[in-house]
Structure formats: structure tokens, C-alpha cells
Amino acid sequence: MxxxxxxxxxxxxxxxxxxxxxxxxxxxxxxxxxxxxxxxxxxxxxxxxxxxxxxxxxxxxxxxxWKAPLPHPDKILGAPANYRAHVEEMGNPTTINEWGLFLKASSSVIGDGGTVELPYTDVRTDQEGELAVVIGREARHVSAGEALDYVFGYTCLLDITTRSTEDRSTRKSYDTFTPIGPYIVTKDEIADPDDLRLRCWVGDDLRQDASTSAMIFGVSQLIAYASSVMTLFPGDVIATGTPEGVGPLSDGDRIVVEIEQVGRLTATVSSNGAVPYADRPQAKV
Incomplete structure (x- = not known):
């Protein structure tokens, strides 16, 4: 469904x-x-x-x-460096094993067809296409073997990321930085979430083309890990990480992420309101 x-x-x-x-x-x-x-x-x-x-x-x-299917989830959890090829392209050997998970603000969510607003005129902001898992029931200390029993469904997600100096949760939590949707596919329609083709275009450029089978932590392991740290509630979202091919966004770009059996999510990009990085509020303290 x-x-x-x-x-x-x-x-x-x-x-x-x-x-x-x-x-x-x-x-x-x-x-x-x-x-x-x-x-x-x-x-x-x-x-x-x-x-x-x-x-x-x-x-x-x-x-x-269509609007965001989950406009204000209690938690959005992200899985950094969860594809080895992406780890290699970023030039940092650290993976999810060492990074752990991070939180994104729920206020960053927008729906299909929404606009990603670039915060800075002179700092790179990238697209990151990802499979997202939606939790279906309360989970705490769940084993990997039973983890999929706690899934409600799956959706497409863009984890927009500014390559600045702040903590990861800050760089990924600007308003409009988490397009989700356009809908959620219930888990019974996805035989294996760890074997789905994911593609992401910016304009006509196919930047990302990979399988979720390349994830370091698969969906079950991500749920088990997350639930060992914190209680997961119905409607919580886990972004499972992005494969290689991330790249800078510019004003007027159109982003499309498509995941087989799950759907196709679109967003446009605007630099309206962007400021130089040196003019950000914290730079003036």
C-alpha cells in the first residue's frame, strides 16, 4: 500500500x-x-x-x-558514511562504525516538489539521495533479526548537506534540507530493502546510481543500532545514508531521487536569501 x-x-x-x-x-x-x-x-x-x-x-x-507524508516526525536519524564508495570520494576513512548516527531537525522537512533554500552564496551545498525507513511501532533494544518487524514502510529522502565547519546535525538541519516523499510504501511491498536501485539526478546529470546492497549497515542493523541508543517511536524516520556521487547544488537546479519499488521524489533549488558564510550570525559573536 x-x-x-x-x-x-x-x-x-x-x-x-x-x-x-x-x-x-x-x-x-x-x-x-x-x-x-x-x-x-x-x-x-x-x-x-x-x-x-x-x-x-x-x-x-x-x-x-502531495505534501510531506510526515511533516513533523519526532526524530529523523541519519546514517553517515554508510557506503564505502562515498567514504572514498569524501577522502575520510571514517565510516558509520565510528561516526554513529546523527539527528536532523524535523523542521527541515519539505514535501515532493518543494524548494531547497541554499543558506550561503560561497559554501558548497550537496544533494544526497537516500532510502528512508519509517518506524511502525515502539522499538528499544531490538535485535537485527527482529528489526524489520518494527518497520512501517519506506520512502525517498534527500539529505541536503552544507560543507561548512559546523557539526553535522547543524549543517543538515536548515529549513528545507530534508525533502521526503512523495508517499510511504508499506513494508509488505518491499521484499528486501537492502537490494534496491537508487538513482539521483541534478538536472540532466545522473550523479548517483547504486544499490542499497552496498550499505555498510543494512536496514536491520541500523534499526538494531539506533534502538540500542534511544527508543524509536512510530513515525520516526531513519535516513540510511547516501552512495557516491554527491555534488554541489546551484540556484535553479532540479533534483530527482528515484528508488525502485519505492518512488520518485523531486525538489528545486533556490539561492534566494543566501548570504556569504562570513555574514552568518555566529560569525559575528
Missing amino acids: RLGVFDDDRLGVIHKDEVLDVTEIAGVHSAGRQGPLHALIACGQLEARLTEEALRSAPRVANPR
């Missing part, structure tokens, strides 16, 4: 090539700032509420405007 959020925070299901509005039948019409899909994940009632019979009565929707 493919679920997303569209228009005025309506919950949509892509079913037999049609988009259905299931907001009412899912019971999430007043979901709050985290949105209707987060509410459905948190209640754990997907199968009970969105039955085939219920879907038959759901209204059809033409030309939905």
Missing part, C-alpha cells in the same frame, strides 16, 4: 492506479501538526481501518497535490 498526505492534510491511498481519500475511514481527520499519516501509524490500525471493503467506499481524487 502507498500512503501519502495531499491538499489540506488529507490522507490518500494509491490503490489500483487511483488515489483514494481515506481521511474519514482512517479516523485521522483532526490529526494535528504531525499529520494524518503519522496519526495512522501511531495508532497501529492500518489493516483494521483500511480494509478492501472500506477502500471501495472511499472517494476518488483527481490531481492530488
Whole structure:
């Protein structure tokens, strides 16, 4: 099943090539700032509420405007240096084994078709296409063998990164730096998340083309590791890391990340409001 959020925070299901509005039948019409899909994940009632019979009565929707499926997740966890070829291109031998995980601000999330806003005129900002895992139920000290039981689904994510001097969580948490979507694919549709082709274009340039099989920590190991450190809650997002091929973004660029069986996410780039790095607030202290 493919679920997303569209228009005025309506919950949509892509079913037999049609988009259905299931907001009412899912019971999430007043979901709050985290949105209707987060509410459905948190209640754990997907199968009970969105039955085939219920879907038959759901209204059809033409030309939905997809928004971020999870606009304010409790946590976004990132997996740095999780592809060896990316480690090599960055010239730093340290991998996820040594780095551990990092947190991104949930306020950095935007949806499909959104605009990435470059913060600086003179500091490189890169695209990083990634597979994202959405947690389905509370997880703490989960083994790798049982980790996939805690997954709700998967989506596409862009981990936009400024190559400046600040801590990783700062450089990756600017508003608009985490495009997600356009929808979430439930785990039953993905036989093996560690064997998916990921591609990312900037304009006509195919910059990234790899398989998630090249990850150092696969999806199960990432969940096990994360849950050994902190409790994972329904709707939390784990960005699984980016393969080689990251590169600088410029005003007017169009980014596309496509992951087989998962979807295709787009974003544009703007330098409107960008300032010289020396003019950032912390430089004036």
C-alpha cells in the first residue's frame, strides 16, 4: 500500500492506479501538526481501518497535490558514511562504525516538489539521495533479526548537506534540507530493502546510481543500532545514508531521487536569501 498526505492534510491511498481519500475511514481527520499519516501509524490500525471493503467506499481524487507524508516526525536519524564508495570520494576513512548516527531537525522537512533554500552564496551545498525507513511501532533494544518487524514502510529522502565547519546535525538541519516523499510504501511491498536501485539526478546529470546492497549497515542493523541508543517511536524516520556521487547544488537546479519499488521524489533549488558564510550570525559573536 502507498500512503501519502495531499491538499489540506488529507490522507490518500494509491490503490489500483487511483488515489483514494481515506481521511474519514482512517479516523485521522483532526490529526494535528504531525499529520494524518503519522496519526495512522501511531495508532497501529492500518489493516483494521483500511480494509478492501472500506477502500471501495472511499472517494476518488483527481490531481492530488502531495505534501510531506510526515511533516513533523519526532526524530529523523541519519546514517553517515554508510557506503564505502562515498567514504572514498569524501577522502575520510571514517565510516558509520565510528561516526554513529546523527539527528536532523524535523523542521527541515519539505514535501515532493518543494524548494531547497541554499543558506550561503560561497559554501558548497550537496544533494544526497537516500532510502528512508519509517518506524511502525515502539522499538528499544531490538535485535537485527527482529528489526524489520518494527518497520512501517519506506520512502525517498534527500539529505541536503552544507560543507561548512559546523557539526553535522547543524549543517543538515536548515529549513528545507530534508525533502521526503512523495508517499510511504508499506513494508509488505518491499521484499528486501537492502537490494534496491537508487538513482539521483541534478538536472540532466545522473550523479548517483547504486544499490542499497552496498550499505555498510543494512536496514536491520541500523534499526538494531539506533534502538540500542534511544527508543524509536512510530513515525520516526531513519535516513540510511547516501552512495557516491554527491555534488554541489546551484540556484535553479532540479533534483530527482528515484528508488525502485519505492518512488520518485523531486525538489528545486533556490539561492534566494543566501548570504556569504562570513555574514552568518555566529560569525559575528
